[in-house]
Amino acid sequence: MEPGEIHALLGENGAGKSTLMNVLYGLYQPDEGEILVDGKPLKLRGPSDAIAAGIGMVHQHFMLVPVFTVAENVMLGAEQVKGGIAGFLDRRRARREVAEVSERYNLRVDPDATVEDLPVGIQQRVEIVKALTRDVDLLILDEPTAVLTPQETEELLTVMRSLKAAGKSIVFITHKLGEVKAIADRITVIRRGKTVGTASPTASRDELAALMVGRSVRLTVEKQPGTPGKPILEVSGLVVDDDRQIRAVDGVDLTVHAGEVLGIAGVQGNGQTELIEAIMGLRPVLAGTVTLDGQAVHGWSTKKVLHAGVGYVPEDRSVDGLVKEFSVAENLVLDIYDRPPFGRGLSLKPDAIAKSAKERIEQFDIRTSSADAAVSTLSGGNQQKVIVARELSRPLKLLIAAQPTRGVDVGSIEFIHSRVIRERDIGTAVMVVSSELDEVIGLADRIAVMYRGRIIGIVGPNTPREEIGLLMAGITPDTAAGAGSAAPAGGAATTAGSTSGTAGEPGAAAPAPEGPGNEDEA
């Protein structure tokens, strides 16, 4: 790092960016290697050491006390006291410091505002001010734009520029290419815990995308070409907001046919989560329709959607997928406990639950000490197998699997993938949402790429990774000169807004030459 430089750290989710920076901030201890500051090796035992060495950090999730004022938050951890032993807090001084810093770097914040009343962008600014009052020279911003609206992002970039002008160095962690190109002086790309390259901001988006996504050989999934049947899930013109009432899905059209896997690729946070939650009835549909096997299902309760024959593997298994305190057996019936043979009327049939649990554990190779063990005692892979076993143990029309193998060991990944393909082969429509491009390419018969709440393109599975990587970064082959000619699917990639059809539309949208028989619809 040079003084007065903005250094971008680029990488996919889980590539190790945040871990690296936490080491730098003294939160984690390095197993090997050392950190040099001004040429001297530095031993950091905690964040206070890091602050003393002039390193400040703004975390992805803010470390602010919501009910305190801005000034109180800024002085927290470095409280100035007056009045000797009485130890009155010197609020006035803290306020003055905040005012001073915000003026010097042109960061408008009101020292007396209560933090919880402030919008997210301003809260982040408070974090920056807090770091600056500690006289840091190096500021680490961990995915600062992940929680910001586009306008707030613009403002943040402006702030970063003025900090740079004041001689501060900034490490900017992100996976968004546009921001990197807009602000960074130097770019380091990290993948799977290793530096895979450095680039200058003049590098094209394709080069950066290629670096970031990598070109590892796909994790092969053995499968025959799919034989798509009639359309099962049809989504048209879907509009959904996220928790902050910001548009997350902005007019999505897609169709999933029986006996095919539709993969949804995209950098996380481009509306994939909201899309599937809306389909599952977990999130209100603001506009558009969702049709399951000819029946309009938008506005249905989640229970009704599940009963209609939809299997759902949620993205975050520990939050949405499992009740950790429950036993394996109970988790195996979490969404079918009230149906025969597990429950009739008000009564539960523990024998039937135990019997079915035994079968599932056998069938899905779930490694557990017993069916009655709490599911939290299982490894991540086996926890995920519990969810997959639960969802695949009833007749399905549609299976929606979100990040089905996140945080799962290699053996379980292979197993889960093979079960997903087997489900496809018996004629279930499957939708796989994953931020792992390898997974999507390996499983999918067609790949829809989501970008900023829209389907930016639908391509075949044999499309080069680079091209999909570009789509994930928001570059369609039409707009990126040179890329289009190399890609056979170039002309077919359509933006969601311009596609109008429901049935039959994907046939037209994905005529990748080697694409496995998308044309033959039942």
Next chain:
Amino acid sequence: MSSPNPVSGSPDKEPATEAQAAQNAVGNTDRAATATAPKQPEPEPRPSLGRLFLDNLWAANTVTVTVLAVLLAMLVGAVLIIVSDPEVLATYGYITARPADAINSSWTVVSEAYANLFKGAIFDPDASGFQAAMGPISETLTYTAPLAFTGLSVALAFRGGLFNIGAQGQATIGVILAAIAGFALPLPPVVHLLVALIAGAAGGALWGFVPGILKARTGAHEVINTIMLNYVAVYFLSWIIVQNGVQNPNRSDAISKPVDASAQLPRLLGDNLRVHAGILLAVLVTWFVAWLLNRSTLGFELRAVGANPDAARTAGISVTRTYVLIMVVSGLLAGLGGANMVLGSTANALTPLVIAQIGFDGILVALLGRVKPWGVLLAALLFGALQAGGNRMQSYSGISLELVTVLQALIVIFIAAPALVKAIFQLRAARAARLQTSLAKGW
């Protein structure tokens, strides 16, 4: 497309080997390899205060800790007995000169107090005749019954992730409706009792429904609403007692007409012993709640919502509907507890303090019973015994009833702080068990 610059050249090579390694791993995967595959660290959401508290209760789920907590409480209680007795305290003034005096008098007062506690609650060896022998048990069971109901009420809500502070208010509305049904409706004996009990249950259920629906529809916190509804219920009771048709026409103070004999719970051991059928009902309801929690679809929903509302919602369980149901059933149980106070032998008419503290004691009973139905019944039994024994302790040893309340509080404190009990007694085995549970939960 290829980008033949040296920068992207290295990533071309590296992943290839990485992926090969991955493929090899896939190929060679055998049972052992996968079984020992490294766990991926997962971010554990920061547990809430309530969850931590519950975890601690679960973790210390041993009889040992409970017994030791009772012992510790009695030990501290002994100190308080000594300190509160001026004569005994006086002997400590010359403890250096005659230490035997201090020790003897302390031992006498403490042992006598606890002996009376035992005699009042369980069995008096000096008693002659059936009635005197069964007296203490009868008293204990009489105090136990209503506490079991309110304890179950709080425990059930707790299992569903709700903190029902309102058992007091729900029991109050229950006792009002049960009493009015008991003296206002001319009905034949068995039917009258059933109607009065149902009225009490319905009153409690109504008083539970209000915070339940508020929580489900508006997100209003149930703790605040139940506390506020407690006030409403208590002052409604004070008001309704003095209304025409409710107040006893022969009395000028705040007391209602007495409940008809046809609506009274039958006494179990003859007319001279107070124990009544309420305790049988309590056992029955405990069994029902245990069934409801563990063997019913509603209980499954309730526990799922209590443990992880997000996963419950994702699995298609209506969290809001479950919240309302939990509060209704919880209120119903508390209402039955209230009904016990006026249909049993404790009182037969409404007074402003007719239900005493059973709602608030129910919170303690629920926590002491580790929010499990049978545990709650046992805890209620302990509290009932302390109360019955405390009465005798007061009249025979001159120890104030307040000390019994202090003892109860101490027991709960020691049980709620298992780490403290274990640290004091150096319970190594228990500590190891705690470590295991925390490891199991930790990831």
